[in-house]
Amino acid sequence: MESFERARLDAYFAKIASQFAPTEWPTSFLVTHLLAERPGFVRAVAAMSRLRALLPKPKSINTTAQREIEQMIPCDTLSRELFTNAETALDYFEARAAGEPVILLDVGGYFAPTLAEVHSRFSGQLLGVVEDTENGHRRYADLDKLPCPVVSVARSPLKDPEDFLVGQSVVFSTEAVMRGRGDILHGRPALVIGFGKLGSSIARLLHAKGVQVTVHDIDPVRRTQALSQGFAVARDREGALRAAGLVLCATGALSLHGEDFPHLRNGAYVATVTSSEDELELSSLPDVYTRTMVGDHVTRYQTTGHYFYLANGGNAVNFLHGASVGPFIFLIQAEILAGIRMLTRTDLAPGLHEANADDRAAIAATWLSYFNR
Template sequence: MTTRHDVADPELAGSGSERIDWAARAMPVLAQVGERFAATRPLAGLAVAACMHVTAETANLVRVLCAGGASVSLAASNPLSTQDDTAAALVAEGVAVFARRGVDRDGYYAHIAAALDAGSAAGGPHLVLDDGCDLVTTLHTARTDLIPAVRGGTEGTTTGVIRLRQMARDNRLRVPMVAVNDTGTRRMFDNRYGTGQSTLDAIMRVTNLLLAGRTLVVAGFGPCGQGVAERARGMGAHVLVTEIDANAALQATMEGFTVVPMAEAAARGDVFVTATGNRDVLRAEHFAVMRDGVVLANAGHFDVEIDVRALAAGATARRSVREQVEEFTQPDGRRLLLLASGRVVNLAAAEGHPAAVMDMSFAGQALTLAWLADGAGLEPGVHVVPADIDSEVAALKLASLGVRLDEPSPEQVAYRSSWEQGS
């Protein structure tokens, strides 16, 4: 099957299919959803436009959506996260994919526009999936003509949900968007366990650094930062946390981490990981006091958390020393090492979250799209995933792991539903 596309090399489809099939082995929950979708076809006749990381795990989600009857167009949500062989494999399966690893900014937005155009050719897009809100903002700025056809969509990142809430606050959001990132299963599995493991994997993969005995600074103690801090401590690192939120800082303190301002941490750290969803977390005054050889990595969605322009402006020399590692020599001879150009390191310098993590996230996303397609009747704005969908995903995951739960007795059910019984 042929389709409009823009990928690096269609001849990579064979290796891409093998990569997708390998990831599928660790995605039993999504596979169960796929079987249900193939039987019920909840997305029949609908066009889905997606802006997501083009990885093997995402490809398995796309396969499920297609099994459910959707026509899918896909653009990358990060220029360095695209797996070119995965993109080629999806094209061979009839998906309109617009993604090349390393594409520049203009190409990135051209791909988003192309994914929207592919959806419009099918009378839509009727549903949208976004990671970071770039597709939705494009829809609300350059492609407002497509909005009437959109029934709703999902957003899968913390950064994207923040942007959506800002759009809603400014009365600019004209379609219902569901914050799948905010579900309990997503925050626990995707953000905490997924980001924690995959971020450290990326750092060690490109630097071959021993973390034991090093001081690792985590900026931001949300679910992603928590995962990084926990895994780093488990590998023997001394972990410092920086925060601007009192509750998060208190949680970090009570979990045994040392919380300090970044002005202090900058002079003490060996490895820095930003996970805040905000910009300029590491900037010129911090670079000025850092030790020779420090490693700078970003685990946030966009490449704004580390002020790369200031880093480059203050350097006397800049060179690549390893794949995905750039060295910035300071006037006094200190060398600061930036990973993956400041982009989200676990995807740009490694393979992202393990497939077992994305299994739950994408199962919930697929079920939420089916709910939207069935006529959820939502008003424009940011909405939560129905609790029964999140619970179903958790139950399916436990079943796949062979975990069984207790069942409450009739007396316990009655007790929980009554206010009359006390001590």
């Protein structure tokens, strides 16, 4: 990032921080994709809270950004296991923030499994969670009873530009991986699993590139939307897998089970928009498949009479090329900062919440004044 770009970004976040200054000064823990532009957002979180630790998602760490962050705050190792055991989670928070009011800034529902235990047993006060993703939103929504407020930005209209552009970056990276092996998109019918904001963006760009696209979604409403936009809709999931030369998984949940992989067409490519642990049940893939690296970020799975290719180990393919969506990411990051203020007011009941329309409009107006140039 050029110096003038960094100065503009810091000025933007300073403005957001002044607009949404919290009523109390909370402690925070931040889970995030540590991409090249992320230090500006991290500095903004640290300007609005006592940021005790950054927990970067392990498959998306820019080493230059990490070195910069480590000069400011600790970067701890993130794993699902860290917060799936109540004792481990409590030990972590007690070591970092005993007796303090804490806000958890999450990407993907990492804190959900032990949220109730941490809320009831932590020596401080768990004020709540801000969640960034649809997958994480679902993890919190699936809990029997939320013990504290969870502010979700996953379905915010300010996230729509990011979701659209992420879909475009997924197609770019998938094509780049294929071309690295001498393959191309054209001539390969594509199956897009999931027709939400990301999946629909992927389908539209593939169609614009002249690729034949079929959509599969468990939601009948989304299937009608896909049909209305000119896409074929799979009637038979197994048949759709057998016909596709490219399968793009965009559900934010489990797209392919172990028994699905043998139905893939020989030589098909599989790519995803999120981590392999969320989209693919690779652990249940039959043991008869051997795994061989056959190119940069391409693994061939092969058994007698059958083979397919997996991009980036099943993790988000667009992270191979930085996953950049430009300054549009700063819209939803600002709403996350607004979520910090919402939780410090302590007037939210336990349950899922969203920012209000006035706050979103204020964020958009501020963003336009800095980036619409």
